[in-house]
Amino acid sequence: MPTTDPSERRATIEDVAEAAGVSVATVSRALRDLPNVATSTRLRVEQFAQQLNYRADPNASRLAAGRSGAVAMAVPVFNSWYFSEIVAGAEAVFADAGYDVLISAIPGPHRRALFVSQTAYQRRADGIIMVDLAMGQGERDVLLRAGVPTVTTGAKSADFPGVIIDNVAVGRTAATHLAGLGHQRIALIAGQNEDPLHFTVPEDRQRGFERELEAREIFFDPSLEAAGNFSVAGGYEAMVGLLKLDHPPTAVFAMSDEMAFGAIQAAREYGLGVPEDLSIMGVDDHDLAAAFGLTTISQQVDHQGPLAARLLLALLDDHQPDELMVEVPTVLVERTTTGPPV
């Protein structure tokens, strides 16, 4: 029911996105009359925006008060589907609120420390989002002492609000699905062998995966673990290695969809049918997961960026967010790349 009662909670851009069944970025683009939005989508978004009495945030004037008017986002790499989606989703919300977005690629601990110190001492940004970058205690202390509003995603931090998923549950869900189909010899395509940034996400996924197999009394052969570096090429190479084993797996859990895509390609090149000869599943629900028919665990990435941005905007407005640690639910999406073993 449309309403204009000003005392009512104002509709957010997320409300419009949910009502119209599209992403926040799409709403933002549609309402600013920008490209890459189908006309039917644009009309639907406009209709819901009107129904919900949504208006873009008028508080951009706050930026006059001696602040930089910018927020900074730090990501490990740019050219990875997950990180580019997080940045795009957050950027749409920040643009809507009148903030510029600075982006830094953080390839290692040294750059991460530099990013933290520059933000704290040079104040080029009013607040920061650390995307999947676990900070050391020293870095966290610098940000806390300088009073830099900080939000994290991926890696959980006790010191700052954040957006998380339950990565242990992700690993459990994968093991449950594949073991439930009857597989006993299940391989794991994990992250990287050397990991100077100490990513916690792959660790958690592996712990959940191994614990669930153990609970089901299924032996996890360490030779069935391969590093896939979270890339298509890495997944391909990992799968090739697994297929050369004397006792290859009948099912594979890849910790990201991009690694799963590479694994599917390798399996096909070896003449294996997926899932007839080999089941493969991933994590993410990538844009292309449906095109591959990939069974995966959706982590609803399109919600994570906007949620992180909302948390930071609340901190910048000196509001304590209602919820300090926002957990996004994950959900198994069954498609056609997994089935019972032969």
Place this chain on the structure above:
Amino acid sequence: MPTTDPSERRATIEDVAEAAGVSVATVSRALRDLPNVATSTRLRVEQFAQQLNYRADPNASRLAAGRSGAVAMAVPVFNSWYFSEIVAGAEAVFADAGYDVLISAIPGPHRRALFVSQTAYQRRADGIIMVDLAMGQGERDVLLRAGVPTVTTGAKSADFPGVIIDNVAVGRTAATHLAGLGHQRIALIAGQNEDPLHFTVPEDRQRGFERELEAREIFFDPSLEAAGNFSVAGGYEAMVGLLKLDHPPTAVFAMSDEMAFGAIQAAREYGLGVPEDLSIMGVDDHDLAAAFGLTTISQQVDHQGPLAARLLLALLDDHQPDELMVEVPTVLVERTTTGPPV
């Protein structure tokens, strides 16, 4: 032959990348001992870096001289494969040279104008790269008057150095390939219907495509053109529309690989074999093109970002680049999604 003669041209990061057969970003990551690089690749890169006597740029000290030490890149959207690759490739070169990188998403003309004026008048960055964003004359004048070192990619500009590909030739190559296989009814999955940013790339590709068909006396039925918004979902929707025609096409040229992936998915869901019933090709040579077996036109995206960064670094060092307009060659990559009509 290794050499340490200081008078010789210093090896660049691109030289190492070419020698090792990997991307500039991979070299940068490998030499900084960062994740996402296979150990075998790391060793190969280190070997070639040593052979070529490569060292990271020591001129970072120039940043002390009253400059911001940052460069800014403006891209239309973050979450698109092409743009994220350009940013990642350029960022590796800038990081190597000691520059920070600010990134702005430019969803429309208003933000583009704002980006230009902020760069020119607030000097938050020492130079800028406009990625596939054709500027109006007024914007170009502002940058020229303010003396902001500027490089463009994608959209050619007479006022600034840039990295380009021959998009008319891309269209011709696609038409030549599909017509050469014997197709007469060839569809085009193009950009967007409404285009406030006036992208020139799709226009050029379409012109080359139509001219080549005309030269071969093949009628291009306007009902075979569909907007795909350069996204997987858009390519899917465009293909569904084309398959519903009374006289559907026997071949499709999609202007990007992501649109081609969506088109392949739609064709399969309609029970069509690719290429037995329908040939589909794209442009890009996306990370996942090989996994789809996609015939495409590679535009060597991994070279474009580093080349643009090198042009801007030359301008920042007050060198006139050797070549003001660097053209990256495109090349047809034949895989398995195109074949003769039935």
